[in-house]
Amino acid sequence: MQFKRAGVIGAGAWGTALAQVAARAGLDVVLQARETEVVDSINARRVNEAFLPGVTLEDRISVTGELADLADCDVILAVPPAQHMRSTLTAFATHHRAGVPIMLCSKGIERGTLKLMTDVLAETLPDAPAAVLSGPSFAGEVARGLPSAVTLACADEALGEELMWTLSAPGFRPYLATDLIGAEVGGAIKNVLAIACGLSEGKGLGRSAHAAIITRGFAEMTRMGVALGGQAETVAGLCGLGDLVLTCSSPQSRNMSLGLALGQGQTVEQALAGKRSVAEGYESAPAVRELAARMGVEMPISLAVAALLAGETTVEALIDNLLSRPLRAERD
Numbered sequence: 239m240q241f242k243r244a245g246v247i248g249a250g251a252w253g254t255a256l257a258q259v260a261a262r263a264g265l266d267v268v269l270q271a272r273e274t275e276v277v278d279s280i281n282a283r284r285v286n287e288a289f290l291p292g293v294t295l296e297d298r299i300s301v302t303g304e305l306a307d308l309a310d311c312d313v314i315l316a317v318p319p320a321q322h323m324r325s326t327l328t329a330f331a332t333h334h335r336a337g338v339p340i341m342l343c344s345k346g347i348e349r350g351t352l353k354l355m356t357d358v359l360a361e362t363l364p365d366a367p368a369a370v371l372s373g374p375s376f377a378g379e380v381a382r383g384l385p386s387a388v389t390l391a392c393a394d395e396a397l398g399e400e401l402m403w404t405l406s407a408p409g410f411r412p413y414l415a416t417d418l419i420g421a422e423v424g425g426a427i428k429n430v431l432a433i434a435c436g437l438s439e440g441k442g443l444g445r446s447a448h449a450a451i452i453t454r455g456f457a458e459m460t461r462m463g464v465a466l467g468g469q470a471e472t473v474a475g476l477c478g479l480g481d482l483v484l485t486c487s488s489p490q491s492r493n494m495s496l497g498l499a500l501g502q503g504q505t506v507e508q509a510l511a512g513k514r515s516v517a518e519g520y521e522s523a524p525a526v527r528e529l530a531a532r533m534g535v536e537m538p539i540s541l542a543v544a545a546l547l548a549g550e551t552t553v554e555a556l557i558d559n560l561l562s563r564p565l566r567a568e569r570d
């Protein structure tokens with residue numbers, strides 16, 4: 239099978255950037271937006287002013303408000319915020335044709351159910367072949383054509399290979415994997431850890447603390463990935479370590495900048511006020527905390543962030559607590 243027409247569900251920054259990638263890769267692209275203003279803005283000026291200002295969209299991209307307009311697409315990229323993945327896929331179910339693969343491009347764990355996005359897909363569109371696209375990739379950079387590399391995971395190797403070739407574009411390099419769980423876990427947890435890095439930055443704790451959070455955070459991410467049935471080597475790839483390094487290192491990240499604001503003394507409400515864009519770490523932190531308890535996985539940094547976001551501790555107490563944990567072997 240050769241893919242020719244891609245449907246992108248969700249015209250936030252990342253959905254719009256991925257529409258650019260698919261168009262540059264030679265596909266015709268139908269981008270579905272929830273907001274009429276986004277449809278109008280792209281139709282009138284070829285720009286998604288609300289979520290990805292300053293980037294002129296490729297001619298091959300058409301925009302629609304209707305999921306029904308994606309019914310004739312032969313591959314679907316699902317890019318809503320993770321907490322809306324279930325409702326989005328449920329709404330799309332009547333338009334999905336059997337066998338059309340769904341590539342999950344969102345990063346998070348569903349609150350309440352503690353499910354990964356592949357679980358949500360299996361429950362809402364059980365006949366859809368699943369793939370996961372995740373890695374270090376800021377939407378603005380990707381949309382402008384700057385180079386990036388991501389993990390593309392698909393249990394069906396032949397389909398994965400086809401999707402890899404289909405989506406590769408100048409400057410956009412998908413690397414294949416078969417381990418969907420490993421590919422998903424890193425992307426969900428790195429957002430929580432990026433908030434911790436932002437806190438450290440906001441408090442002026444220095445570069446050494448920053449590197450310690452990334453490294454010990456990576457240990458947390460790996461433990462959870464393996465506990466859920468993923469492979470450590472997948473978590474060590476672009477979708478895990480790679481994305482952790484990116485997201486923890488730039489205030490371009492919504493998650494890191496949320497942590498930065500909290501570290502500089504803002505409340506959670508102040509830091510999130512007026513924001514239309516999603517900080518997935520804020521959304522997933524309670525689920526990560528519950529999952530860690532359920533699976534018996536030690537994740538002190540992630541849990542500390544979850545407690546702070548829930549108003550159960552202060553930034554100062556969080557730092558004191560983490561620094562006074564018992565000393566231990568690094569590999570444990």
Ligand SMILES: NC(=O)C1=CN([C@@H]2O[C@H](COP(=O)(O)OP(=O)(O)OC[C@H]3O[C@@H](n4cnc5c(N)ncnc54)[C@H](O)[C@@H]3O)[C@@H](O)[C@H]2O)C=CC1
Binds near residue numbers: 249250273322343
């Ligand atoms: N922005 C980026 O650089 C990257 C984002 N991602 C992931 O992509 C996913 C989407 O994020 P962005 O595109 O950045 O979003 P965004 O923050 O730019 O925009 C918010 C999105 O949420 C949607 N939305 C709001 N309420 C909704 C509802 N009730 N149901 C469905 N959708 C609703 C809006 O339509 C909009 O598409 C997230 O999981 C994010 O982690 C992944 C890689 C890069």
Ligand SMILES: O=C(CO)COP(=O)(O)O
Binds near residue numbers: 373376484492493
């Ligand atoms: O996932 C991302 C980069 O890979 C985007 O990070 P933020 O959601 O923190 O902006």
